[in-house]
Amino acid sequence: MSENILLKMNHIRKEFPGVLALKDVSFELKAGEVHALLGENGAGKSTLIKILGGIYSSDAGEIVINGQVATIDKVQDAQTHGISVIHQELVLVPHMTVAENIYLGREPTKRGSRFVDFKKMNRDAKEILDPFNLDFKPTDLVSNLTIAQQQMVEIIKALSFNARILVMDEPTSSLSEKDVDFLFDNIRKLKKANVGIIYISHRMSELMQIADRITVIRDGEYIGTRSSNETNNDELIAMMVGRQLTNYYTRTFGNPQEKVLEVKNLNAGSFLKDISFHLNSGEILGFAGLVGAGRSELMKCIFGIDPITSGEIYVENEMVTIKNPLEATKLGIALVPESRKSEALFPEQSVQYNITIKSLDEFIKGIRVNHSKEGAITREYVEKMDVRTPSFNQLVGKLSGGNQQKVVVGRWLATKPKILIFDEPTRGVDVGAKAEIYSIMNDLVKEGVAIIMISSELPEVINMSDRVVVMSNGRITGCLPREDLTQEKIMHYATQFVFT
Ligand SMILES: Nc1ncnc2c1ncn2[C@@H]1O[C@H](COP(=O)(O)OP(=O)(O)OP(=O)(O)O)[C@@H](O)[C@H]1O
Numbered sequence: 001m002s003e004n005i006l007l008k009m010n011h012i013r014k015e016f017p018g019v020l021a022l023k024d025v026s027f028e029l030k031a032g033e034v035h036a037l038l039g040e041n042g043a044g045k046s047t048l049i050k051i052l053g054g055i056y057s058s059d060a061g062e063i064v065i066n067g068q069v070a071t072i073d074k075v076q077d078a079q080t081h082g083i084s085v086i087h088q089e090l091v092l093v094p095h096m097t098v099a100e101n102i103y104l105g106r107e108p109t110k111r112g113s114r115f116v117d118f119k120k121m122n123r124d125a126k127e128i129l130d131p132f133n134l135d136f137k138p139t140d141l142v143s144n145l146t147i148a149q150q151q152m153v154e155i156i157k158a159l160s161f162n163a164r165i166l167v168m169d170e171p172t173s174s175l176s177e178k179d180v181d182f183l184f185d186n187i188r189k190l191k192k193a194n195v196g197i198i199y200i201s202h203r204m205s206e207l208m209q210i211a212d213r214i215t216v217i218r219d220g221e222y223i224g225t226r227s228s229n230e231t232n233n234d235e236l237i238a239m240m241v242g243r244q245l246t247n248y249y250t251r252t253f254g255n256p257q258e259k260v261l262e263v264k265n266l267n268a269g270s271f272l273k274d275i276s277f278h279l280n281s282g283e284i285l286g287f288a289g290l291v292g293a294g295r296s297e298l299m300k301c302i303f304g305i306d307p308i309t310s311g312e313i314y315v316e317n318e319m320v321t322i323k324n325p326l327e328a329t330k331l332g333i334a335l336v337p338e339s340r341k342s343e344a345l346f347p348e349q350s351v352q353y354n355i356t357i358k359s360l361d362e363f364i365k366g367i368r369v370n371h372s373k374e375g376a377i378t379r380e381y382v383e384k385m386d387v388r389t390p391s392f393n394q395l396v397g398k399l400s401g402g403n404q405q406k407v408v409v410g411r412w413l414a415t416k417p418k419i420l421i422f423d424e425p426t427r428g429v430d431v432g433a434k435a436e437i438y439s440i441m442n443d444l445v446k447e448g449v450a451i452i453m454i455s456s457e458l459p460e461v462i463n464m465s466d467r468v469v470v471m472s473n474g475r476i477t478g479c480l481p482r483e484d485l486t487q488e489k490i491m492h493y494a495t496q497f498v499f500t
């Protein structure tokens with residue numbers, strides 16, 4: 001048995017200023033297995049992976065690969081040892097093409113010269129991409145791709161190294177079911193080829209489906225390892241949070257009241273066509289669809305980020321033209337965007353700055369900032385969202401991925417909106433924090449706030465929504481009332497128009 005152990009990480013310790021991220025964590029990976037790492041936001045998963053990938057060095061402990069102690073001080077060392085990592089934060093270069101990103105640092109050169117052979121590079125990239133049936137080209141700029149497409153590029157890039165150890169830190173956080181299935185097919189092929197895979201995800205159902213073993217860490221400590229067919233969700237969650245957690249979905253349904261938002265025959269760009277729907281106060285309106293269906297694009301139009309070509313928008317029965325997000329905010333609309341890194345966060349600024357930036361009006365009197373109020377708002381939303389941070393002054397870029405997401409959600413809640421648009425609100429947050437976000441949404445609709453929730457996790461849409469609008473290919477293909485919400489029905493509408 002022991003001969004097929006690919007990797008051992010023994011007694012790893014890592015301290016950041018003010019944070020002991022890993023205390024004494026050990027982890028083992030066999031050839032041909034998918035070994036999941038599970039833990040709450042901030043538990044230390046990404047830190048462990050960054051140590052393996054040569055991004056951080058550990059303070060203590062050793063890494064053993066194929067029975068030999070390995071020194072991994074930089075990213076190239078990891079690659080030399082056959083380790084390929086997909087990091088949680090996408091690290092593609094936006095102004096480069098897909099092919100340039102895939103071959104970054106190992107570009108093919110023209111024979112006898114140091115010039116990059118772009119023709120060959122694009123050809124090679126096409127060869128790698130072709131089997132995946134993707135809707136973008138090697139020559140497309142990464143900045144023009146959706147988050148899900150970028151995630152696919154990361155995955156394919158990692159696969160292209162022919163690694164023996166493949167690490168995926170939340171590879172599916174913005175993928176829809178179809179893409180996840182596709183990824184899992186590829187993972188199963190890699191398993192057959194004896195590659196060892198470390199897999200991090202907060203989607204429990206996924207872990208149960210793909211993982212052979214699951215190791216849980218909590219607050220930087222090793223808690224235990226289970227084989228996935230001998231454990232269950234409840235046991236794993238109890239290991240993660242250190243207690244039993246019941247009722248993750250706490251939605252209570254009331255009576256949605258008057259119309260607060262109505263969109264009539266909206267067209268935008270060349271993609272969004274003839275969109276009509278309405279939203280009531282006191283309801284959660286789910287938006288389902290495959291990735292690329294146009295849901296985020298639509299919300300950006302409503303929020304004034306992108307222009308519309310024709311159509312009408314009514315807020316509380318008054319026709320409005322929303323030219324920019326500031327106007328949207330003044331009308332009581334808030335948008336928590338999908339991509340926290342590029343659209344939302346100021347990583348080099350403090351937790352306090354990031355939380356209060358949109359509600360500044362509330363406490364700026366003249367030009368003097370009311371610091372005590374600023375602190376009070378920060379405290380309220382750090383507590384409400386359970387943001388794990390050593391202080392309000394911590395730079396947001398240093399929080400764990402899930403805690404960054406909680407900061408963005410807190411910021412928009414602090415504006416006390418009437419209409420709240422959530423684009424994948426629970427992406428990357430752990431089960432406990434998910435329950436927090438659901439219960440906050442529940443409280444908000446009870447107070448009469450109207451919520452739009454885009455989500456690619458069907459159980460989440462079904463459990464949380466009063467009604468669900470389904471989009472496909474830039475159009476609305478269905479609107480389902482609560483009693484009709486099933487995965488099959490949603491998928492039926494989500495796959496219409498796909499081949500037009
Ligand atoms: N560069 C850094 N500087 C300071 N603290 C850091 C840094 N990177 C991580 N930390 C802290 O180390 C702890 C572990 O973070 P890590 O990113 O490993 O968590 P995680 O398990 O990946 O969480 P998530 O599920 O939210 O992604 C957190 O408290 C985090 O704030």
Ligand SMILES: [Mg+2]
Nearest residue numbers: 045046088401
């Ligand atoms: Mg992480």
